[in-house]
Amino acid sequence: MTDSVLRTVVRRETHSPRTGAMLVIVVLLVLAAVYAAVEIALSLAGQPPLLLSPGAAADALATLPTAVVPAGLIAAGVVIAVVGLIVLVIAVAPGRLSRHEMAWDDRAVVVDNGVVASSIAQHLSSESGIARENVVVGVAHRTVDVTVRPPLGIPVDIDRLRAIVDDEVASYRLTPSVRTRVRVERPLDAGKENPR
Template sequence: MTDSVLRTVVRRETHSPRTAAMLVVVVVLVLAAVYAAVEIVLSLAGQQPLLVAPGAAFDALADLPSAVVPAALIAVGVVLAIIGLVVLALAVAPGRLSKHEMTWGDRAVVVDNGVVASAVAQHLATESGIARENVVVGVAHRTVDVTVRPPVGIPVDTDRLRQIVDDEVASYRLTPSVRTVVRVERPLDAGKEGVR
């Protein structure tokens, strides 16, 4: 498999398509077009409109600048511009799936963030001697967040835990790269605040 093909496959697996956003916009536009067509047909047939007759709608639109306060027109324009920018951002910006590219030898592997989180948690539990259920790991697009909740009375070296996590995450060679955050949370003991 060539590098360009591999890059394309990895990109497709780590980025979400904008199908849902496009589908919503298309459905809204189709519904607007169907409504306009129904109103035009009713008007041509001499029937009562569903909401407003096309002629009355065009007349109201033509009279809008003089009938409405300019501040209201500006506010409506700003709201429409914001909606347009959101739709444009959804169309242009790449969506992200909860996956990372991991380099494995000379190959790239797409791995789910949940798998990375589970592997980091298990490795940290094994290396530190802290029970697995006391280690919580979350993996986001740019961050690996580790929370360790050791039982009361068990001493924990936060710097050592951070080093274990940093070394393990670095060995995965994730793309995009992630930073690690390690916290130690102690349960409340005899009314004292937990140590972080």
């Protein structure tokens, strides 16, 4: 496989298509067109409109600048501009899947963030001696968040935990790169949990 084909495959596996957002916008536009067609057909048949006849809508649109205060027009314009900007951002910005590209020798492998989190948690548990159920790892697009909950009375060196996590994450060579955050949460003792 050539580098450009590999890059395309990796991009498709790590970015989500905008099909859902496009489908919602297309459905809304189709519903608006169907409603307009129904109103026009009812008007041509001499029937009462569902909401507003085409003639009344055209008259309301023609008198809008004089019927509405300028502040109302400005507010409506701002709302329409914000909606348009949101639609533009959805159309242009790439969606992200919960996956990362991992460099492995001279190949690229796409891995799910859950797999990365599980691997880090298992490695940290093995290296530190803290039980696996007391290590919680979350992997996001740019961060790895590690929470260690050791039992009461077990000493923990947070700098050592950070070094273990940083070394493990660095060995994965993830793209995009991530920064790590390690926290130690101690459980409350029984006297504080059940005050009398």
